[in-house]
Amino acid sequence: MDFKIKNKTALITAASQGIGKAAAIELMHEGCRVAICSSNRENLIKAADEIKNITGSEPFWMVCDINNSADINNTVEKVIEQFGSIDILVNNCGGPAPGFFDEINDEKWEDAYNQVLMSTVRFTRLALPYMKKNNWGRIINVTSLSVKQPVDNLILSNSFRSAVTAFAKTISQQYGKFGITVNNVAPGFIRTSRLDELANKRAEKTGKTPDEILSDMASSNPLQKIGSPEDIGAAIAFLASERANYLTGVTLQVDGGQIKSTY
Ligand SMILES: NC(=O)c1ccc[n+]([C@@H]2O[C@H](COP(=O)([O-])OP(=O)(O)OC[C@H]3O[C@@H](n4cnc5c(N)ncnc54)[C@H](OP(=O)(O)O)[C@@H]3O)[C@@H](O)[C@H]2O)c1
Incomplete structure (x- = not known):
């Protein structure tokens, strides 16, 4: 399938590792011009190098603490200087x-x-005028299965990702007429450093080993496995694509069927 987004410009935040980095790789495979940011310069240098080895070209990268609004302003300014626009956020x-x-x-x-809700609000606010001007845009928020089924010990994630979901639905209604779609990808258990952190934390509380916790997660999943960052990157690339042009305001679960509800 041709996603028809060659030469579109994309900014992916918090993308030196895990899901963000996988999304950057997928979009670069689709021919997008990609910028990534994260808070740690060494991680970014390593990520840019890895991405170049995989895709043949290096993403544009900047250090940005997404909890900080001045950093966000500066990052968007640099991306605009570099690419002239942001088509995909x-x-x-x-x-x-x-x-x-x-x-x-x-x-x-x-x-x-600041980290979950306001970073989304701030980046979106700065990117929207460019999308409006081009009459085309894609905003994709990475949330979590916790928006469908709250996770007991993740009260912050449960609360603020639900706010992001409501924010996305609201602006999807307002900006659809400008050819801008706004969607969320809600990952289930995905093997990244975040999942390792959560498994370690759960291991401390239960007396199990982190490996046992991860193995329990896999066996509780209908597909009997933990997902990969590439599984989420692929969903993001689809939502960013021209082929997803009639899809807005939705949350796409990419969780191997973990959530048991029908909606
Ligand atoms: N993995 C899962 O199973 C799973 C499931 C549901 C939802 N999620 C959510 O999906 C998102 C991505 O998860 P992941 O698993 O890919 O996590 P990850 O592998 O831990 O990666 C997190 C990324 O965020 C960046 N980051 C952290 N603090 C930052 C800051 N203040 N400013 C800018 N960048 C920052 C990190 O880079 P630096 O350290 O270089 O700044 C890193 O690139 C998270 O919000 C996570 O909660 C993950």
Whole structure:
């Protein structure tokens, strides 16, 4: 299938590792001009090198702490200087702190608010005028299966990703007339450093080993496995594509069937 997005410009946030990096690789395979950012220069240099080895070209990259609005302004400004526009925006972020309600203080709530919700709001606000001008745009937010089925010890993720979902649905209604679609990809268990962090945390609480926790996750899944970052990257590339042009305001679960509800 030809996704018809060759030469489109894409900014993927929090993309030095895991799902963000996989999305960058998929979009580069589709011929997009890709910019990535994350908070750590060494991670970005390593990621850019890996991506070049896989795709044959290096993404444009910038250091950006997505919790910081000045960094976000600066990043979008640099991408515009480099590419002239942003056609595809993938709003990804690091996972918010895990924990039950009684373990999360105000500082953690405020961090997660900036990290998950406000980073999405701020990048979207800055990218939308370019999409409007071109009468074409794709905004894809990486959320979580927690928006369909909250995870007990992830109260920050459950709360703010639901806010992102409502935000996405709202602006999808408002900006559809400009050829802009806004969708979410909700990953299930995906083998990245985030999942390792969650498995370690759960292992501490249950007395199991992290490997046992990961193996329990796999066996609880209808497909009997944990997903890969490439599984999410492929879904993001599809939603970014011209072929997904009549698809907006949805949350696409990529979870191997983990969520058992029918909607
Ligand atoms: N993996 C799963 O099973 C799963 C399931 C559901 C939802 N999710 C969600 O999907 C998102 C991506 O997950 P992942 O598994 O790919 O995580 P990951 O492998 O841990 O990658 C997280 C990325 O976020 C970047 N990052 C962290 N803090 C940042 C900051 N302040 N500013 C800019 N970049 C920052 C990291 O780069 P630097 O360290 O270089 O900054 C890294 O590139 C997360 O929000 C996660 O909660 C993941």
